Amino acid sequence: MDVWFATLIPGTWDTDTEIHREWELISAARKDPQAFAPLYESYLPRINRYIRTRVSSDEDAADVTQQVFLNALQALPRYRFKGIPFSAWLFRIAQLTLKQKRRKDKSSVSWDLLPVESYLEGELDPEDIVLQQEGLQRLRRLLARLSPEKRDLLALRFAAGLSSSEIAAVVGKNTEAVKKQLSRIIHTLKEEYHDA
Structure with missing residues (x-):
């Protein structure tokens, strides 16, 4: 495995064992779609936050996020470790999914539509x-x-x-x-x- 693979999720890849674990998850998900769940759970919050800044509502964000993961699952057999980390590959799919949605909706989204609770912390x-x-x-x-x-x-x-x-x-x-x-x-x- 290349060293760049250790940067997939900042702060979480400390050992070769963890790097190999994600590769094993990807390999397992290629064979059995049910095995995609750990990858989905790992990347869901980040993908959803990114999507939420680009669409007009929580419901749209949930729909687009779901479509991103469906598209990723369908494309997973074509994913290869050729200089592109899995996270980057997944965010490219998110960008493409958003472009398809925009073409379909022809609407623009403002950052002010991001819910306040997404960026205000604490009491x-x-x-x-x-x-x-x-x-x-x-x-x-x-x-x-x-x-x-x-x-x-x-x-x-x-x-x-x-x-x-x-x-x-x-x-x-x-x-x-x-x-x-x-x-x-x-x-x-x-x-x-x-x-x-």
């Missing part, structure tokens, strides 16, 4: 909630001005939790280019946020 008093919501509104306006490609990079990084190298594999760019682009986007957003 807050009412004043803190109002301040956070005002800040989020300001951020939403800034995000709305970004190109769809830049918003997608941010969704892959922050909603899906992918590393720069995983994002690079998803979008077909090199890792350094993705790091630079994310850094520029974040820097610009910070400046505009504080100037607003």
